[in-house]
Amino acid sequence: MTPAEAAIPWVAVGRATRAHGIHGEVSVLSLTDVPERFRAGSRVFVGEDGTRPLTVSASRPHRDRVLVRFEEVPDRTAAEALAGSYLFVPADSSPSLPEDEFWPHQILGAEVRLDTGRSLGRVAEIVRTQANDVWVTRGDDGESLIPALRDVVMSVDVPGGLIVVREIPGLTVPDIGEDETGPEGGR
Numbered sequence: 001m002t003p004a005e006a007a008i009p010w011v012a013v014g015r016a017t018r019a020h021g022i023h024g025e026v027s028v029l030s031l032t033d034v035p036e037r038f039r040a041g042s043r044v045f046v047g048e049d050g051t052r053p054l055t056v057s058a059s060r061p062h063r064d065r066v067l068v069r070f071e072e073v074p075d076r077t078a079a080e081a082l083a084g085s086y087l088f089v090p091a092d093s094s095p096s097l098p099e100d101e102f103w104p105h106q107i108l109g110a111e112v113r114l115d116t117g118r119s120l121g122r123v124a125e126i127v128r129t130q131a132n133d134v135w136v137t138r139g140d141d142g143e144s145l146i147p148a149l150r151d152v153v154m155s156v157d158v159p160g161g162l163i164v165v166r167e168i169p170g171l172t173v174p175d176i177g178e179d180e181t182g183p184e185g186g187r
Helices: 076-082
Strands: 010-020 025-030 043-046 053-062 065-070 086-090 111-114 119-128 133-139 142-147 153-157 162-165
Touching: 010 043, 010 065, 010 076, 025 076, 111 133, 119 142
Parallel strands: 111 162
Antiparallel strands: 010 025, 010 086, 025 065, 043 053, 043 086, 053 065, 111 119, 119 133, 133 142, 153 162
16 A cells, blocks of 8 residues: 555444354444445445455345445454454545535534634534534534534535534533633632
């Protein structure tokens, strides 16, 4: 692998949870919105270094998982060895989206500012919840949890690496009435 290939940003598309059966099938928790990632002929990589590619030979849905057969995984023992491993693809293999839309991995590291101009830090993590994604920012003032909602997020400039969010008391700024001495006002 060349140094340029080693610098490729990777996107996790699944996590191998356990072996299924005796013929090398792997139960995979899908972490992708692109179902083609696990179709026959697709390639994924174990880990983010790109040194262990796996080629999908077959897949099928099973409960809340996908059962996947890889050409390189001939039996249950080899499938068991994958348990707990994350499966990645190069970030640039993500399909194009319409204008003003983005993939979650594209905003990791972006600066988040309030509409007043104050920086909340950079997006360090994206937490997926049933209701909506939550962007975790880390900066000089600590950690903030930003719900990825239209009422909160004003703009996302992916090429510029900047996200602007509305100021929300209790979420992005201290609650009204609190000062530096705490909620009791220094009593």
